[in-house]
Amino acid sequence: MCTPARSTMFTGQNPHQHGVRSNGVALSRDIPALPELLSEDGYRTHSAGKIHLDLYTLPVPQQVAHIMTELSTQADTPFAKRLRDTLSGVLHELLECPDDFSEGRTSGESHEGFSGRAKSPLARVLEAIHVPKWSDTALLFREAIENTVEDWPADSLSEAEWDAFSAELERQLAGMFEELDVTEFSELQYDPEAFPEAREVWESGRIDELPESYYGFDTTDFTGGHVNEIFGEYKDWLRETHPDAYDRLDFTHPDNTRGNTFQVLDEWSLPESAHYNHWISDRSIDFLEEQADEDDPFFMWCSYPDPHNPYAAPEPWGSMYDPADVSPPARREGELEDLPPFYNDVYEGEFFQLQGLYTDPRPEVDEGSVEELIAQTYGMVSYIDYEVGRVMDALEAQGLREDTIVIFLSDHGAMMGDHWMLRKGPFQFESLLHVPAIWSWPDEFVEDERIETTCSHTDLLPTLLDCCDVTSPHAAYEPSYRDDPSSWAGRSLAPLLTGEVDEMERSVVIENDEDYLGMRARTLITDRYKLTVYAGEEYGELFDLNKDPKELHNRWNDSEYAETKNRLYRELVDELVRQEGAVPPRRNVA
Template sequence: MQPNFLIFITDQHRADHLGCYGNPIVRTPHIDRLAEQGQRFERTYVANPVCMPNRGSIMTSRMPSVHGARSNGVPLPLESVTFADVLSEAGYRTALIGKSHLQNMEDNPPLLPPRHIPEGVVESGFKEARRDTLPPGAYEQELRSRWADSRHRIHTPYYGFQEVVLCNHHADECFGDWLRWLEGARPELAARLGREHGERDPRYVAPQAWKTRLDEDSYPTHFIATQTVQWLSEHARSQPSRPFALMCSFPDPHHPWTPPGRYWDMYKPEDIPVPATMIGGHPGEQHVEWLRRERAAGHANTQGPRLFAASEREVREMIALTYGMITNIDDRIGLVMQALRAAGLDENTVVVFTSDHGDLMGDHGIVLKGPLHYQGLVRVPFIWRDPASHGAGGSRDDLASSMDLGASILSRAGIAPPNGVQGKALYTPDGVPAPACRDAVLIEENQQRAYLGFDEPVRVRTVVTDRYRMSVFAEGAWGELYDLQADPLEMRNLWGDADAAPVKHQLMFRLVQLLTEHADTSPKPTRVA
């Protein structure tokens, strides 16, 4: 009998912001219970620490440079074959409830500088190296402006999902099916959303933090959970023998920080310790110093999505509000799990919990995300609770990638992956843990912005091994090399250390190998020549 799959995914949620990953403050009993009943992966890394590219890797089990959504702003090609496509073909019922972000959400123009065409040179009508095979509207299904039209819906199947209930963006600025529901059920609240209507708490100075007008039951997190509960109940009534794969995707705990109701005050900033790496300077961190100088000069944009330097007070407040968001999610996961049991589906459902990437959240004095691949940003939670394990829990220390989620789901369903899948199966069709299969993990990042002292949009490639993390930037003569055993907080950059030169050489060679190994193999050759 093929198992069902219930996949919980959160947004910008670092691994150590869960009780089961050793956090002594944040309360996450329901997620912790999943870890107790299943397996907790201690070293799962993103393929890319940004939303769209890593969500594309979760869905396709391929690196961003291969599946095509190499950065935010570049939609995942609709020609992509996802694990949901494969399960759907095999008879599964597939659904996505919550945040998708496989296509662009906002209508803002890209940040890249305009292309320079020399005088006397004729510009071709071909703007890109690839032809568009679908109308532009096919890649605009998640845009906020499209959802302003009450007739707009996601065209399904959507990347393999036969059903989609969309709640895109973050905090109380979300839109999609959630906003449609709110406008009908609570129009007075729908008219007072976002930072324009939010109330500033005089006790807080953190940017992007306001008390939402929404109550707990109208907040996106609750809507996504209740829609998931209804879906499970309906499935148990109408199609109990049909296997399903349901992704329950929460837009939190992402900035802006707007936990509703009791979750706003649930954690006190004064009780939150700041990261040890906030204090003092650290050799070789010129990118961090650049951000600190930017903030000191008053040039940092603290209202946007790009990383910036923050004060200790700001970091304490951001973490406290983030913990409120996380506990809100945990409570709603408890509701979903209760519904799964009530529907009689629990005994044949693999439950997975992960996130799309982490958040620096004060590490080295920096918040949010960007091309600084410290552990808090690139290491994500990954929990696999399988009824076939008969309650056997524990943790795994072997290296894993976000790409491995889809590959593991297909393996557990007893379905061979398509050619070109680069993820590794972490479980067999019987639910038995597969042996460790990675000695290193590759992380990519391609930014639209030029910053951190670079003249061109930042591009970086990172290799993580059992012991080391090395990041190589396309521009500039400096990089990063950390010994994660001797220096787990990544305080001492060994890039320019003469004694570390042999290790640096070995990691460079392994990085080249990984880049070669992750070159595309799809499509297969059709003839010898």
């Protein structure tokens, strides 16, 4: 998942160590992060683009306050006004509330309708006030309505239905406020800098830049979200400098050509020169030009949000690939019957926050449209290649190439219809987990060589500290007679990159916790096998990657693999213990 993987890259620790076990958990500022460690060693640090180490949307209590405040200034439809009055009545019943929720607040200008699929009046209202319809609060509202309104969605509710909805909403919020010991509306108010990457604080104009020294970055050029859902400094720049292009962000713009699924644009009229990837490259190039005459070393995090759903790219990239020519997904009929039961639940759309090929209220993409989605993703990837090339050209032009380590990698892959799944989730397949990396350092790293080895996001930080000769935050004096276990869950790949060794045998562990499934999965990946264990469950996954590289046959219950499964169980335990890391290291005898 996005934030856990990025947190691991930044800290060198596994999710259970740094605490970001799933999306929706912010990385603690108290854990030493890569930009901070480099900054302390004299590096100038900068981020351009996506960071995603903090929450993408507000938690429920703060989001309730945000919704009420925004409705007080933006309720411009009958449904929105009634929703405001209903929520206002509930909050006054449960909390000591001000008469004027807005308290003089003026909402910032925003781009509305970001999802392009606001089918219900509730979804339309939430989109207008910058609340994603898949957020926890939106789902709470939706559940309360569906529990009390017989025919939903409906553009209007009867008086009795509004009363029933109000009572159900009051019941649900009462439990939350009691658990949090909240008695006044002011206790739901928040400092926007406490949620600096949340969509709502940017779209409502409460923040226009990230805090100083953000996770160790001296400066930032920030984007949050993806494609037509983009927000942050880029979107503010686009509104001010390219108002016509700003309007074209909306998938419903008349010059945009929609695909067969609501998440796809076949052609996007947003010009390449005004696209967020171009903006991120420009900001990165600006930074490189600033560093050309500086003596201090630098660390630049250039993070493009693409490829990601929704699926769209500016021309010529958006129409570059024909859906008829793309490789079909890796899957087989009857495959879901051999996998853990939640796979079928996801496929059938049981979880609104994580969908397979089908979702509510209709299929997001049917089996005949997957190729369209894949083709558009190919276009997004090719566009990224082009933008990376622009940054590399700038690195060369500024005379910085020879002394700069360049790493190209991602936080995760995407299912793209493989095994009947889309996007990301609690899936342990190679489509999602197998993230290649390109490393380059002229005259230092081996060139033009493809190395097949099992490695992990945990390896990024110790490798960079090793290559840059930066002291580990866990450094301690070790007498010669001591042989402490490593303080890192990962290892430095420097010997492999420099050609000092030809191979590094290794097994890695993938951690995946999903609260809505009540699931904690741990996956062991070796040079041949992949074992996935689900805590407290009899089911699991076992794939022989040599014989079955597309992972079409789960061998968990195959008697021929029983001995292999038992051996991998033991190896998984060994790796879990080993990857705990010796933090903090022992300093003395007592």
